[in-house]
Amino acid sequence: MTRRRFRKIAIANRGEVAVRIIHACHELGIRAVLLHSEADTGTRAYRMADEAVCVGPAPTAESYLRIEANVNAALSAGADAVHPGFGFLSENADFAQACADAGLTFIGPKPATIRALGDKIAAKKLIQDARVPVVPGYMGADQSVASLVAEAERIGFPVIVKAAAGGGGRGMKVLRDEKEAVELIASAQREAQSAFGSPVVFLEKYLDRAKHIEFQVFGDSTGRCTHLFDRECSVQRRHQKIVEEALSPSLDEGLRGRMANAAVSLAQAAGYVGAGTVEFLLQDGRFYFLEMNTRLQVEHPVTEMVLGVDLVKAQILTASQEFALWDRAELRPRGHAIECRLYAEDSYNRGLPSTGTLGGLVWPEGPGRRFEVGFASGDRVTPYYDPMIAKAIVWDESRPRAIKKMLKVLEETVVFGVKCNIPYLRAILSHPEFVDGVMTTQFIATHFPEGIEDPGLTDAERRFAELAWKTAEAGAAPVASDPASLPWASHWRAV
Amino acid sequence: MKSLMIEIDGKSVRGLVERIGGALWVHMNGRTFSFEPPKPAGRKGKGGPAAHGDMAAPMPGKINKVAVREGENVTVGQLIVVMEAMKMEYTLKAPVAGRVVSVRCAAGEQVSLGQALVKIEPDRNGESMKVDV
Numbered sequence: 001m002t003r004r005r006f007r008k009i010a011i012a013n014r015g016e017v018a019v020r021i022i023h024a025c026h027e028l029g030i031r032a033v034l035l036h037s038e039a040d041t042g043t044r045a046y047r048m049a050d051e052a053v054c055v056g057p058a059p060t061a062e063s064y065l066r067i068e069a070n071v072n073a074a075l076s077a078g079a080d081a082v083h084p085g086f087g088f089l090s091e092n093a094d095f096a097q098a099c100a101d102a103g104l105t106f107i108g109p110k111p112a113t114i115r116a117l118g119d120k121i122a123a124k125k126l127i128q129d130a131r132v133p134v135v136p137g138y139m140g141a142d143q144s145v146a147s148l149v150a151e152a153e154r155i156g157f158p159v160i161v162k163a164a165a166g167g168g169g170r171g172m173k174v175l176r177d178e179k180e181a182v183e184l185i186a187s188a189q190r191e192a193q194s195a196f197g198s199p200v201v202f203l204e205k206y207l208d209r210a211k212h213i214e215f216q217v218f219g220d221s222t223g224r225c226t227h228l229f230d231r232e233c234s235v236q237r238r239h240q241k242i243v244e245e246a247l248s249p250s251l252d253e254g255l256r257g258r259m260a261n262a263a264v265s266l267a268q269a270a271g272y273v274g275a276g277t278v279e280f281l282l283q284d285g286r287f288y289f290l291e292m293n294t295r296l297q298v299e300h301p302v303t304e305m306v307l308g309v310d311l312v313k314a315q316i317l318t319a320s321q322e323f324a325l326w327d328r329a330e331l332r333p334r335g336h337a338i339e340c341r342l343y344a345e346d347s348y349n350r351g352l353p354s355t356g357t358l359g360g361l362v363w364p365e366g367p368g369r370r371f372e373v374g375f376a377s378g379d380r381v382t383p384y385y386d387p388m389i390a391k392a393i394v395w396d397e398s399r400p401r402a403i404k405k406m407l408k409v410l411e412e413t414v415v416f417g418v419k420c421n422i423p424y425l426r427a428i429l430s431h432p433e434f435v436d437g438v439m440t441t442q443f444i445a446t447h448f449p450e451g452i453e454d455p456g457l458t459d460a461e462r463r464f465a466e467l468a469w470k471t472a473e474a475g476a477a478p479v480a481s482d483p484a485s486l487p488w489a490s491h492w493r494a495v
Numbered sequence: 496m497k498s499l500m501i502e503i504d505g506k507s508v509r510g511l512v513e514r515i516g517g518a519l520w521v522h523m524n525g526r527t528f529s530f531e532p533p534k535p536a537g538r539k540g541k542g543g544p545a546a547h548g549d550m551a552a553p554m555p556g557k558i559n560k561v562a563v564r565e566g567e568n569v570t571v572g573q574l575i576v577v578m579e580a581m582k583m584e585y586t587l588k589a590p591v592a593g594r595v596v597s598v599r600c601a602a603g604e605q606v607s608l609g610q611a612l613v614k615i616e617p618d619r620n621g622e623s624m625k626v627d628v
Contacts, residue, residue: 060582170582183574183586190559190577191584238583352554353581359513359520360496377496383555387581411525416496416513422527457528460503461521465530467501468512469519 006030006081006105006320010074011049012095013085014064015374016390017296018045021083024312033077035070037063042379053077058384064088065197067095071102081105081319083312087386090295091165092197107319109219109273109294117270117292127289130269132262135281135288137204139164143189149181151203158206161185163192170195172239174206207288209440210281212236213248214290215263216303216311219272220325221318227260227267228303228311229333235428237351237444242421243428244299245338246306249399249437250282259287266292275300275315281441298341298391301370305337305395336399338406340425342415344387347424348454353387356380359416368395369409381418389415399437403429427452547591548615552606556580560602563613567595575613576600591617 025032034049039058053073056063084090093114099106138151152159163171171192173184189199216228232248263278279290317323363371373390396402510523560577576587
């Protein structure tokens, strides 16, 4: 194969991952074209990209999920390659094929690989052939609600229903009995249709005290595959990850080795090229294949932090045939990394999404702190997309230190204008089960089923706010000039 | 956003503040909150949860399904509306048993926060529950 250095890459995505990819492009001397919806012109990625092409209106089905619009936009901009990021079309084999047909390099595995692995039903068959343990379930073609309910009864409740074409928690529901199964299966099919354009779902036995452990795998352009160790993402709400870390605190060397071997053999068998993730559930010392994500993960930064690698640049250079795998001896994890997803939602009101215009933002930089941010002050958080504003990632020499650092970061981070889940994240990171590293995927449902309680304002907070409000009302006049009526000193400073 | 130092009980307290709309956003001592000064007396707010059968959108989003029709009798916890926001589905269940007296939304419609969706006239002796979203 010949090398074909890219001059311009089209990014079929939005938010903080688009920013991440733009950084990688610019560092490699490649121009970045953002393919965006009408609703996303007020975002950092839009302002950072060298060019931007609108692919449709705000709803994802009319923009980010439209294969033809994205391919045509990439062509019109003269791009050599397309980076799909995660979510949206990133695991859509038809999109990868359409890019190839149009002469665009799709930055990811081959369409056939995505088809075989990205579809969770096909992936399970493949991994069963490779003798990696799977959770009992149903992955048949009969998708009628009645048949699915009957299959759920056969497997035995609790049973989880998942989108075959999906990931990221969308379209996933836990069925606890026959009564609620009917409505929840129909709901999962609708969510799957809305999020991924296909209503096909599958069922599997729901493990009720499992840990979510995943392995980062990578295949280079010569056909070799390797792994970049593991991440633990057991802290999930409604199957959406909230806090992720590398490495997992739950694996000893032997178990880690066995799981890594399983992950690599699956990638190798599938002829995997680029970055992918093999997800497992771990319960009572046994691991089960969950799914393989044929794309970059939201939580890829924690792997980058403990290994000192750049997965996005490696993806791009793999696609342009310029990258051979890292020297295995150089892949030595060091210290511990944690990522928190900062969502626009109300910690004190069961995590209800919060939308609106962002006010002031502070991302407290410091040693071992990294922020992946999709918005700036003045941008709008709209109801059309995932409510993630940013990701905060920390690295430190040990897990306890990394937890302490993250708690500091969460204290010092400021998000004004929309509610943010920072209080929720602080409660999670302070919980003894998380601190001890023994949390399971039931952690949130067990300890924070209703989110957290609003502690209200302390006396000092209320008094501070009242006095600050009066100052603001007075138009920031030199209030100290009237010490009789305002017995406190103040000064304003623009930040 | 401004940095502000205020002396409270002889101690200097530093915070970041920004006025957005009718609220003051404050970050101090590692916590962010928004503060709304008490409204002048005599003005009534939107009213509390007195009308138990009034179901409003708990967030901005899209209506995916309306599971009831006007005139229908419903039981507590019965599925009334399915809505979607930020790619997640939320189910709104009947907070009271009673009769649906009006349906003010339809599948496919975008609704704003607090928009009235369905009104249920509670049974005289009906039970009620906390709405599960």
